[in-house]
Amino acid sequence: MPSQFSRRSLIRGLTAATTTLSLAGALAACGGDSDAATTTESAGTVTVGQLSNGAAKETKLKVSEVKSISAELPASVRRSGKLVIGVGALPSGSAPLNYVGSDQKTLTGSEPDLGRLVAAVLGLEPEIKNSTWENLFVGVDSGKVDVAFSNVTDTEERKQKYEFASYRKDNLAFEVPKKSTWNFDGDYRNLAGKTVTVGSGTNQEKILLEWKAKLAKEGKKLTVKYFPDQNAINLALRSGKVDAYFGPNPAVSYRSRQTANTPNPTRNAGTFSGAGETLQGLIAATSKKDSGLAKPVADAINHLIENGQYAKWLAAYNLSNEAVAKSEINPPGLPLDNS
Numbered sequence: 001m002p003s004q005f006s007r008r009s010l011i012r013g014l015t016a017a018t019t020t021l022s023l024a025g026a027l028a029a030c031g032g033d034s035d036a037a038t039t040t041e042s043a044g045t046v047t048v049g050q051l052s053n054g055a056a057k058e059t060k061l062k063v064s065e066v067k068s069i070s071a072e073l074p075a076s077v078r079r080s081g082k083l084v085i086g087v088g089a090l091p092s093g094s095a096p097l098n099y100v101g102s103d104q105k106t107l108t109g110s111e112p113d114l115g116r117l118v119a120a121v122l123g124l125e126p127e128i129k130n131s132t133w134e135n136l137f138v139g140v141d142s143g144k145v146d147v148a149f150s151n152v153t154d155t156e157e158r159k160q161k162y163e164f165a166s167y168r169k170d171n172l173a174f175e176v177p178k179k180s181t182w183n184f185d186g187d188y189r190n191l192a193g194k195t196v197t198v199g200s201g202t203n204q205e206k207i208l209l210e211w212k213a214k215l216a217k218e219g220k221k222l223t224v225k226y227f228p229d230q231n232a233i234n235l236a237l238r239s240g241k242v243d244a245y246f247g248p249n250p251a252v253s254y255r256s257r258q259t260a261n262t263p264n265p266t267r268n269a270g271t272f273s274g275a276g277e278t279l280q281g282l283i284a285a286t287s288k289k290d291s292g293l294a295k296p297v298a299d300a301i302n303h304l305i306e307n308g309q310y311a312k313w314l315a316a317y318n319l320s321n322e323a324v325a326k327s328e329i330n331p332p333g334l335p336l337d338n339s
Helices: 017-028 075-080 110-121 133-142 203-217 230-239 249-258 294-306 309-316
Strands: 045-048 059-062 082-090 125-132 162-177 195-198 223-225 244-248 266-273 281-288
Touching: 045 110, 045 309, 059 309, 082 110, 082 133, 110 125, 110 294, 110 309, 125 133, 133 281, 162 203, 162 230, 162 249, 162 294, 195 203, 203 223, 203 244, 230 244, 244 249, 249 266, 281 294, 294 309
Parallel strands: 082 125, 195 223, 195 244
Antiparallel strands: 045 059, 162 244, 162 266, 162 281
């Protein structure tokens, strides 16, 4: 993504332009790599959708430490008493996935909220570190971040460096102006002659560039353009500089709802699995390979699934259609060769 895009994404236009600018400005104010502010809650309670500015229904969930699961943690993490959670929301976030909330300082969204829920099961204090998408992985590599909850797609290439605990289906989508008559219809050949923007370094970029190469072999052209943030992408869509944006389905669907009654509405023009044609993509908590974190994180997610908090978390963000039955450790992901 995971949305990035599947991986980093960005703020999905709020109804009022002033609100969009307010959120974007607040995120930019956080700096390059930053500790995101978090709210203090009573023990055993995690509030999802807090300060979400309408992106979620605020829901208080009771979550207690499960000793049998926290005992699985690496000793160093247990001793620290905290779970350092990486989120790649800079420069301008991605509602409903990750963005600065209505207080203009607290990082909110479905991704950091799940990280907070997992930390509660593990008996750890969540510490959220916000960064750019690229620096998210630098943080994991360096050990400054224990685990990333940032719409990261499970891929076979990433497994060479990271270990995964899946928690949500990964679906991608094309966003177009509502007045556009174009639809993807699951066929890359429908992209011939189009100009599409995508996030750099994402799995959707990998898929899109493979389609571009296939079209080139067929004597057809697909133009791919890049922009620095979602605000620039929104402007490019409105002005006709691009025909479509290819990004995480949750964010595209969110923005189409938010823009429905504005002068520049958008719509979802078709979806595609983040793992290609033959495999359902998965979004996963991401930690350094052999860190020993994948199992306790997966067990914590499965505890949340079994006890109903997981379903309530998804429902709060209108993401119930992306639920998984079980968190898996290193499940099959986007193949190295997705041709």
